[in-house]
Amino acid sequence: MPEKVVNAILGNSFARSGGAGNAARVRLFDTLTRKVVPLEPVDGKSFRFYCCGPTVYGPSHIGNFRTFVVQDVLRRVLELGGMKTKHVRNITDVDDKTIRDSVAAGRTLSDFTAQWRDKFHEDCESLNCLKPHIEPSAVEHVPEQITMIAELVEKGHAYASDDGSVYFKISSFADYGKLSRLDTRELDLGKTQNERANSDEYEKDNVADFVLWKARRDEDGGNFWESPWGQGRPGWHLECSAMILKYLGKTFDLHSGGEDLVFPHHENELAQSKCSCGGEFARHWFHSTHLLVNGKKMAKSSGTLYTLGDLVEEGWSAMEVRYVLIGANYRKQMNFTMESLHAAREALGKLAKAAAGQSAPGYRELAKGGDLGVFAGAFEKLNDDLNTAAALGELFGNLKKASSEADWRGFFTILAALGLVLPEPEGIEVPDDIIGLAKLRWEARQAKDWEASDRYRDELAQKGWVVKDGREGYEVVPS
Ligand code: AMP
Ligand code: ZN
Numbered sequence: 001m002p003e004k005v006v007n008a009i010l011g012n013s014f015a016r017s018g019g020a021g022n023a024a025r026v027r028l029f030d031t032l033t034r035k036v037v038p039l040e041p042v043d044g045k046s047f048r049f050y051c052c053g054p055t056v057y058g059p060s061h062i063g064n065f066r067t068f069v070v071q072d073v074l075r076r077v078l079e080l081g082g083m084k085t086k087h088v089r090n091i092t093d094v095d096d097k098t099i100r101d102s103v104a105a106g107r108t109l110s111d112f113t114a115q116w117r118d119k120f121h122e123d124c125e126s127l128n129c130l131k132p133h134i135e136p137s138a139v140e141h142v143p144e145q146i147t148m149i150a151e152l153v154e155k156g157h158a159y160a161s162d163d164g165s166v167y168f169k170i171s172s173f174a175d176y177g178k179l180s181r182l183d184t185r186e187l188d189l190g191k192t193q194n195e196r197a198n199s200d201e202y203e204k205d206n207v208a209d210f211v212l213w214k215a216r217r218d219e220d221g222g223n224f225w226e227s228p229w230g231q232g233r234p235g236w237h238l239e240c241s242a243m244i245l246k247y248l249g250k251t252f253d254l255h256s257g258g259e260d261l262v263f264p265h266h267e268n269e270l271a272q273s274k275c276s277c278g279g280e281f282a283r284h285w286f287h288s289t290h291l292l293v294n295g296k297k298m299a300k301s302s303g304t305l306y307t308l309g310d311l312v313e314e315g316w317s318a319m320e321v322r323y324v325l326i327g328a329n330y331r332k333q334m335n336f337t338m339e340s341l342h343a344a345r346e347a348l349g350k351l352a353k354a355a356a357g358q359s360a361p362g363y364r365e366l367a368k369g370g371d372l373g374v375f376a377g378a379f380e381k382l383n384d385d386l387n388t389a390a391a392l393g394e395l396f397g398n399l400k401k402a403s404s405e406a407d408w409r410g411f412f413t414i415l416a417a418l419g420l421v422l423p424e425p426e427g428i429e430v431p432d433d434i435i436g437l438a439k440l441r442w443e444a445r446q447a448k449d450w451e452a453s454d455r456y457r458d459e460l461a462q463k464g465w466v467v468k469d470g471r472e473g474y475e476v477v478p479s
Pocket of ligand 2: 051052053240265269
């Protein structure tokens with residue numbers, strides 16, 4: 001399918017509040033309270049949210065992108081509903097995996113991670129994800145992390161071990177385990193007090209004091225920083241807490257990631273942040289369910305770990321992949337198959353055909369709000385716990401009814417909310433009135449009546465068409 005787009009609805013700027021809005025009242029499931037609740041900015045002005053970003057030690061896979069695309073849809077629905085947003089997403093460029101693989105590759109950590117960070121950005125752009133407003137990296141925020149550890153030690157929530165590592169004492173935080181619902185059996189604080197987890201990732205049955213500062217080890221190579229506890233590097237969980245404090249403060253609106261981040265990563269972030277600086281931390285927790293391939297966890301060994309590049313190489317477009325990723329509600333298990341890509345191709349083609357000749361208003365224009373005509377219901381589905389599957393159902397269900405200006409505005413608002421850019425439709429049918437106008441323009445030109453010819457050209461442009469003159473005659477195409 002050609003990547004040439006008819007309706008460019010890319011928009012990388014964020015909407016200012018003050019527009020009429022599309023009556024956006026986004027309601028979303030909160031992992032902590034297990035309830036669907038309305039989203040309101042705590043400062044009454046802009047919705048400030050944080051997404052845990054990629055670990056840049058290789059290309060992100062389509063599972064990662066399910067999470068990033070869902071977060072992008074949330075932002076778009078908020079903005080198109082007239083809400084201003086502030087979106088912060090970090091880059092994890094120092095952890096066990098980035099160090100391990102950069103050392104193995106014989107490259108510096110920064111050189112190694114920069115390559116994968118750039119690849120991530122490239123993929124995000126292909127998938128039409130809006131750029132976060134701030135994208136801080138862990139390596140650039142080591143001093144902030146050291147300050148946070150010092151505060152935790154001072155307040156009695158952390159302690160240094162003999163080897164110069166520093167651990168968070170989970171028994172010092174009464175709410176530890178609430179977010180991920182660790183039951184009391186798993187959370188035997190008396191037992192775990194002396195057990196420690198030094199690796200960045202571990203399972204629920206290994207609940208333990210977790211590492212905030214890792215003492216320097218031989219295998220870290222040259223990747224270490226000076227600290228009050230000696231040379232070493234921050235543990236993975238800490239970076240987000242430090243960067244959130246810096247860019248969003250003690251209390252912010254929403255925190256997000258894939259479901260695997262609930263424990264231990266988000267549980268640990270919550271503990272560190274609350275114990276070091278108080279505040280409410282995240283007022284809402286937004287997690288998306290993992291993507292499976294052919295019904296199973298993605299695995300390199302079974303050839304089911306796909307990157308966007310793998311699929312593009314097989315002839316699929318990034319938009320087709322995006323369509324699949326938004327095809328199921330974010331709380332439902334998503335099963336990625338080749339059939340789903342075929343279906344996406346067909347669906348996008350159908351939408352492109354239906355919208356041929358219509359011109360899409362820009363993202364900012366759509367964010368001013370207004371009547372969405374027959375597609376108002378589709379936007380409501382998005383407001384209702386980001387039900388992308390139901391919104392697509394409404395979009396197709398009302399396609400034949402679309403006729404008024406409001407209807408088309410509604411249509412393009414839904415596409416913009418889903419971040420879909422339509423392909424060039426195959427075999428465009430040019431409506432009779434457009435053919436008539438183009439003919440009148442051509443006749444005016446033959447008669448050298450430039451004024452009339454310009455008038456017809458403008459009229460065509462208003463209707464979303466342009467005339468291309470050639471030696472043999474003229475051609476009329478959607479603008
Ligand atoms: P990572 O690059 O591993 O730090 O992960 C980046 C994001 O992708 C995190 O929010 C993860 O929770 C998420 N993620 C990882 N695997 C999957 C998957 N199979 N499906 C959906 N999201 C995932
Ligand atoms: Zn994080």
